[in-house]
Amino acid sequence: MRRNSVIWMILVGCMAALIAQVALAANVKVTPLGGQDGEFCPQDRALIFEDPNGTRILYDAGRTVAGPNDPRLGKIDIILVSHMHGDHVGNAHNKEPNSGSCANPDVSVSALPNSNTANIALAKKAKIVTGSEMPPFFAGKLKANGGDPRDSILARLGGSVKVGGVTIATVTALHSNGLDPDYIGGELGKSMKDAGIAGYVGEATGYVLTFSNGLVVYLSGDTGITSEQDTVVRGHYKAKLAVLNIGDTFTTGPMEAAYVINNLVQPASVIPSHANEVATKGGKVLPGTKTETFTNAVKVPVHVPLSGKMMEFDSNGKCVAGC
Numbered sequence: 001m002r003r004n005s006v007i008w009m010i011l012v013g014c015m016a017a018l019i020a021q022v023a024l025a026a027n028v029k030v031t032p033l034g035g036q037d038g039e040f041c042p043q044d045r046a047l048i049f050e051d052p053n054g055t056r057i058l059y060d061a062g063r064t065v066a067g068p069n070d071p072r073l074g075k076i077d078i079i080l081v082s083h084m085h086g087d088h089v090g091n092a093h094n095k096e097p098n099s100g101s102c103a104n105p106d107v108s109v110s111a112l113p114n115s116n117t118a119n120i121a122l123a124k125k126a127k128i129v130t131g132s133e134m135p136p137f138f139a140g141k142l143k144a145n146g147g148d149p150r151d152s153i154l155a156r157l158g159g160s161v162k163v164g165g166v167t168i169a170t171v172t173a174l175h176s177n178g179l180d181p182d183y184i185g186g187e188l189g190k191s192m193k194d195a196g197i198a199g200y201v202g203e204a205t206g207y208v209l210t211f212s213n214g215l216v217v218y219l220s221g222d223t224g225i226t227s228e229q230d231t232v233v234r235g236h237y238k239a240k241l242a243v244l245n246i247g248d249t250f251t252t253g254p255m256e257a258a259y260v261i262n263n264l265v266q267p268a269s270v271i272p273s274h275a276n277e278v279a280t281k282g283g284k285v286l287p288g289t290k291t292e293t294f295t296n297a298v299k300v301p302v303h304v305p306l307s308g309k310m311m312e313f314d315s316n317g318k319c320v321a322g323c
């Protein structure tokens with residue numbers, strides 16, 4: 001009897017070690033949901049992250065996810081919104097994937113006053129995790145449309161929440177975050193629109209995600225250069241994969257973004273985002289683009305987000321498939 005229980009304990013120990021090894025070996029899958037299959041286009045922001053445990057996270061749905069019925073979405077457990085500007089929360093969207101062209105996408109479907117984000121969350125019964133003062137806005141939209149307001153979850157700067165096995169923290173983004181009066185509507189919305197003012201929903205944010213295989217990912221949102229990219233994102237969280245805006249005018253341009261990667265965040269690899277240009281043709285980066293300038297200036301591997309092309313990253317932020 002005693003010998004049996006010893007053998008049993010050894011067996012259980014071996015199984016636990018094996019399971020731990022499988023979890024470590026497992027990769028995080030990243031799939032861009034852009035405007036045109038196989039390309040990196042001006043409106044592209046949306047990415048799906050899939051944890052090895054199956055949890056699927058949609059980051060900044062924007063205008064290139066064709067509403068809740070976009071067949072590329074599949075199961076969505078969590079939606080992240082860096083800030084409330086229309087190209088991130090989705091004030092409008094394409095009719096279907098590949099509507100229009102890369103340079104001139106057809107984003108003629110209005111998502112007002114709900115937002116593409118709220119519509120997708122309602123259809124998928126997904127949680128929306130945001131920082132700042134944004135959760136009450138989404139809770140209101142969910143409630144007004146028959147959803148559960150408790151599905152809008154707060155992760156304010158400095159704290160974190162764990163949802164579906166993924167730890168989600170928000171970090172500083174140097175940007176603005178006005179809520180367009182079109183989401184408010186009625187007399188108040190009209191008065192605000194006439195006065196040219198936006199609603200207050202707190203600071204714009206970025207995110208740091210820690211997946212179940214240990215991979216730490218920095219999602220910049222829209223931001224300029226911040227000292228927190230050094231002290232918090234690298235210093236505290238030690239992000240190994242970064243998704244960074246490079247588009248200039250509204251955010252860091254390609255050279256500022258390269259400085260952020262080389263000197264501040266120092267990840268193992270980077271996915272450029274928010275380029276606001278036709279960056280590729282036939283999946284190849286076009287000469288003279290901001291994406292090319294950024295790629296040439298960065299010292300770590302740059303993985304251009306080609307719509308629909310899944311990439312896999314290991315726990316160290318190295319792309320191991322699809323790049």
Ligand SMILES: [Zn+2]
Nearest residue numbers: 083085175222
């Ligand atoms: Zn913005």
